[in-house]
Amino acid sequence: MTITITAFERSPDGGKGLARDMRVRWALEEVGQPYDVRLLSFKAMKEPAHLALHPFGQIPTYEEGDLALFESGAIVLHIAERHAGLLPDDTNARARAINWIFAALSTMEPPIVDREIARFLEGDKSWYEERLSMVLGRIRKRLSDLSARLGDANWLDGEFSAGDLQMVSVLLRLKGSGMLDEYPNLSAYVARGEARPAYKRAFDAQLAVLTAASTG
Numbered sequence: 001m002t003i004t005i006t007a008f009e010r011s012p013d014g015g016k017g018l019a020r021d022m023r024v025r026w027a028l029e030e031v032g033q034p035y036d037v038r039l040l041s042f043k044a045m046k047e048p049a050h051l052a053l054h055p056f057g058q059i060p061t062y063e064e065g066d067l068a069l070f071e072s073g074a075i076v077l078h079i080a081e082r083h084a085g086l087l088p089d090d091t092n093a094r095a096r097a098i099n100w101i102f103a104a105l106s107t108m109e110p111p112i113v114d115r116e117i118a119r120f121l122e123g124d125k126s127w128y129e130e131r132l133s134m135v136l137g138r139i140r141k142r143l144s145d146l147s148a149r150l151g152d153a154n155w156l157d158g159e160f161s162a163g164d165l166q167m168v169s170v171l172l173r174l175k176g177s178g179m180l181d182e183y184p185n186l187s188a189y190v191a192r193g194e195a196r197p198a199y200k201r202a203f204d205a206q207l208a209v210l211t212a213a214s215t216g
């Protein structure tokens, strides 16, 4: 059955692949599943037709037959459970890979998103500098712990998994900050993710949307 995801008609990330459809695209490319994309304007995302799919009026969503999902984490897990290539067959290894999905989304991503919230929405507040300093400290604590755990391994737990896909995707949100450079093994880890053919296909596909929108 045809898989259809939703994405920004014109992503605010300027084609950097930071919007969360990128994670779903990457997962589908890793498992070799073709997919269609329904591009949405910000206005359309808040209209009844899309709100029926996504209660918060966001992207991405995932549709396949009579299944409709939202939340990129849930979508990537669904893809990983349905197709080989993103979760190990071994029961315990599979559980550990899923453990890393949650670590990426629940432990690593919140302070990283908090930094973006501070920088984009709180710059005019009197307490901005003090709060940003605390947020950066929280990010560095998580990066330091992750760096220590990864060590010189290629991936977080054996073979590349959906846990790495999510963790690399989360760390990529720091790419322009210079903070990853403070942890050379994390920078190399992210670069390994970006070097994967599936990542490159997904990145090129999301960039093509913006290029078409810009020249259209």
Ligand SMILES: N[C@@H](CCC(=O)N[C@@H](CSCc1ccc([N+](=O)[O-])cc1)C(=O)NCC(=O)O)C(=O)O
Pocket: 011, 012, 013, 014, 018, 019, 020, 021, 045, 057, 058, 059, 060, 070, 071, 072, 073
């Ligand atoms: N928890 C949900 C969060 C979904 C979400 O945040 N979607 C965003 C786009 S991806 C988040 C995102 C947006 C922009 C950038 N960027 O770099 O410009 C990066 C990431 C969205 O639809 N925003 C529009 C709205 O809320 O009205 C998930 O993981 O799917």
